[in-house]
Amino acid sequence: MTRDRWLWLKKRLPRTLNDETLLDVGCGTGAFSIAAAKRGYHCLGLSWDKADMEIAEERAALCGAAKADFRICDIRDLDRQEDLKGKFDFAICCENIEHVIDDRRLVLAMFACLKPGGRLLLTSPNYHYKAVSEGDLGPFEKEELGWHVRRGYSRGQVLDLFCDTGFFVEDISFCSGWFSQKCTGFLRWFDGRPFIFGWVLTLPLRYLSPAMDRLSALFFLHPGYSICVEAYKTKHGLKT
Numbered sequence: 001m002t003r004d005r006w007l008w009l010k011k012r013l014p015r016t017l018n019d020e021t022l023l024d025v026g027c028g029t030g031a032f033s034i035a036a037a038k039r040g041y042h043c044l045g046l047s048w049d050k051a052d053m054e055i056a057e058e059r060a061a062l063c064g065a066a067k068a069d070f071r072i073c074d075i076r077d078l079d080r081q082e083d084l085k086g087k088f089d090f091a092i093c094c095e096n097i098e099h100v101i102d103d104r105r106l107v108l109a110m111f112a113c114l115k116p117g118g119r120l121l122l123t124s125p126n127y128h129y130k131a132v133s134e135g136d137l138g139p140f141e142k143e144e145l146g147w148h149v150r151r152g153y154s155r156g157q158v159l160d161l162f163c164d165t166g167f168f169v170e171d172i173s174f175c176s177g178w179f180s181q182k183c184t185g186f187l188r189w190f191d192g193r194p195f196i197f198g199w200v201l202t203l204p205l206r207y208l209s210p211a212m213d214r215l216s217a218l219f220f221l222h223p224g225y226s227i228c229v230e231a232y233k234t235k236h237g238l239k240t
Contacts, residue, residue, distance in 0.1 A: 004176040005094050005123050008228050016040040020089040026075050026096030030056025037068035046073040078109035085112045093122045098148045111166050114233045125152030126227040132185045167231040174224025178216040181225050
């Protein structure tokens with residue numbers, strides 16, 4: 001489903017020659033940072049994991065993504081990174097906020113890192129998803145131990161989270177439909193088995209996923225797995 005999230009991001013990250021800056025909050029091994037850098041953005045990816053940072057740097061070098069940089073940073077402490085405040089035109093945060101107990105603090109920290117008029121693109125599990133595998137049912141953690149601390153967010157919960165933060169929520173949508181979820185479920189089935197077989201078998205299907213998700217939406221009332229939020233750092237005080 002990573003590809004689905006990138007396709008959603010890509011539509012909202014137009015190619016640029018204007019030296020625009022992007023902060024990738026919880027970048028993992030850097031896939032979105034690298035892809036955005038290739039579209040012209042000066043990207044800084046943040047992750048607490050040193051091993052992930054090393055992989056991200058290697059991948060960026062292999063891809064020729066000279067505009068992608070990375071820093072070790074626990075995103076729960078993003079509000080303490082004084083040098084990042086007011087520096088970015090875009091922030092992206094994909095499938096990370098559901099791991100953070102104080103989600104409001106993280107939203108406010110991302111707001112502080114954006115320039116006035118900056119944009120936040122965020123994805124997280126849709127509260128109303130249908131479980132792809134048994135682990136999606138919980139139990140969710142009471143402490144930040146690496147797994148989800150909440151099921152996800154509904155539209156109302158998103159609006160509540162962003163209320164009075166200074167963000168104006170422009171759009172809430174969903175990605176990763178029925179077909180993508182079935183492919184992911186099949187891939188997860190290989191957990192503990194030779195993973196390469198599942199990866200090879202599902203690879204061709206991933207390129208079909210966007211079209212098949214749109215087609216299946218005509219026949220199945222199946223919720224998207226991720227809720228997608230596009231928000232704007234207001235210049236003039238608009239409320240959510």
